Amino acid sequence: MKNLSHLLITALFFSFLFSTSVKAQDFDRLSNAKIEEQMIVPNYQFEYIPDFTYQEVAAKIKAMETDMPFELNEKIFAFINYFTVRNREYTKMVLQRQNLYFPLFEETLTDHEMPEDIKFLAIIESGLNPKAKSRVGAMGLWQFMPATGRMYSMNLNRDVDDRMDPELATEGAARYLKSLYRMFGDWELALAAYNCGPGNVRKAIKRSGGKKTFWGVYDYLPKETRSYVPQFQAMMYVLRHTEDHNLFLEQPTYPIAFEKIKFNQELDLEQLATVAGVCVEDLEFLNPSIQNRLVPATNLHMAIRVPKEKAELIAANKEQYAEAVKLTSERSDALRASNSTATPIKSVAVASSTTNSSAGQQQKVIYTVKSGDVLGTIATRNGTTVTKLKTWNNLRSNNIRVGQKLVIYKNQANFENTLAQNSGNAGPAPESYTVQPGDTLWLISKKLNGVTVDQLKKLNNLQSDQIKPGQKLKIS
Structure with a gap:
């Protein structure tokens, strides 16, 4: 009888706990409740996710040491919930990649006397994927459009795209952001301008009656930009407090030490890997701007990053390798044909694809x-x-x-x-999604891993990216 009583009490406790969990469809209702009563109480089967309150997060943000201070509000809090509860997998992916690029970001930002926290912007832009491509053609870690990339000394052709070079793109991003800060005198507005362009920010300032803060012009900015800065600020908080949210790096990813070598000729990357005894995937990883495993005549003086452990051997034998790695027109065509795969679209888990781009067609x-x-x-x-x-x-x-x-x-x-x-709990996949406050099609595509913005628009006959809370979207 005593054991039965314990079982009943335990069952009642968990029944109460689960009934009070925050559900996605309740988000709109909860956002209108008094914020001091709001508690995130997630219900996940496989992973412990700590509870947290608005007040606890606000206190931690207030105590943060940063050159870009901000105050918590409901919009930022919603994205903190997103990154720590609803899409922890994305945050784990970022944790795994940060060691590859944050040292470069920090060094460049320091050289330009800019706030180090700007490094978190690349997470929002690309998920720290140097090959990320947006639906409108922005590329790389910092998502440069072609014209803006050229303004900052990035060249691009079908074989080499400097927007995907981590060093060149980071230097360009620092210079561009610095110019935007000089223009607006406020880092939040500079970030907004990086997203939607300085012209749109100027219009928002004018329409707001001359207000010159992000939150002052918030209602007059493009919808995507309204979410952009709060996402950045949420990530500033999350990556400083990963342990508080039980987010741990399972296995560190370390950069491949490299040196740069100029070959001053057209180059077959696959043949270089063969003669030098290097993994071609390592060469691709170190040189993400090279698109088809070749360096064309237009980029003869491009420096190639090679693993440091092989650099001395390659440098010493460069002349002997010259003929073996030489590119012919037939070989160029073959490499372009074999590597003409779809470039990944920016999403929660950016994945390179060697299949056609339709959802459900994977390799x-x-x-x-x-x-x-x-x-x-x-x-x-x-x-x-x-x-x-x-x-x-x-x-x-x-x-x-x-x-x-x-x-x-x-x-x-x-x-x-x-x-x-x-x-063991496989069930039918959901066929629809209810739009929540703060959602954009891009954010929804992040939540629905494997569904792109273009697919969402086609499924729902959307002519633009405009959506509203409560709207039902087909997702399959």
Whole structure:
């Protein structure tokens, strides 16, 4: 009888706990409640996610040491909830990639005497994916449009796109943001202008009656820009307080040490990898601006990043390699044909695709573990995360061995299907989504891993990106 009483009490407790969980469809109602009563109480099966209140987050933000201070409001809080509760997988992916690019960002921003926290902007722009491409053609870590990229000394052609070069793009972003700050005298407005253009910010200032703060002109900015700055500020908080939200880096991803070598000739990257004994994937990873594994005649003086451990060998034998790595017109055509794959669209988990771009059409790839590989590096090269690699391959730990075969899916939707099957709770996928306050089509595409903005617009016959809270969207 005593055990039965304990069981009943436990059941009642968990029933009450689950009934008070915050559901997505209740977000609109909760946002109108008194904020001091709002508590995030997530209900997740596989992972402990700590509770937190608005007041707790506000106090932590107030105590943050930053050159870009801000005060918490409901819009920023909603994105903190998004990054720490509703889409933790995205935040984990960012944690995995930050070691690759944050040192470069910090060094460049310091050189330009700019706030170090601007580094978090690249997370919102690209998810720290140097090959990210938006639906309107912006590219790289900092999402430069072609014309703006050229303004900041980035050249682009079908074989080499400097917007995807981490160093060149970061230098360009720093210079552009610095000029926007000089223009508006406010970092929040400079960030807004980076997103929607200085002309739109000037219009917003004029329509607001001359107010010169982001929140003062908020209602007059484009809808996407209204979400852009709060996302940035939410990420500033989240990456400073990952432990508070039980967000931990499962396995660090370390940069590949490299040196630059100029070959002063057209170059076949695959042949260079062969003669130098280098993994061609490493060369691609180090040189993301090279699109088709070749350097054309227009880029003869381009410096190639090679693994540091091979740099001395390659430099010493550069003349001997010259003929072997020489590019012919036939070889150029072959490389372009074999590498003409779809460039990934910016999304929650940016993944390179070698299939057609329609959702549900994914390619299963078998990867053979090489000497020196770790799950973190493999995940980063393939635009995925350690968690997904472990799920796809039923790995209980991060240990892998040379020669081991790993399954990798090149589209996010496969991960969701695999996870559902492994959990034993596979059910029918939801067919619709209810728009919540603060949502944009881009944000919704992030939540619905595997669905792009263009697909959402086609499914719902949308002529523009305008949506409103409460609107039902077809997602399948």
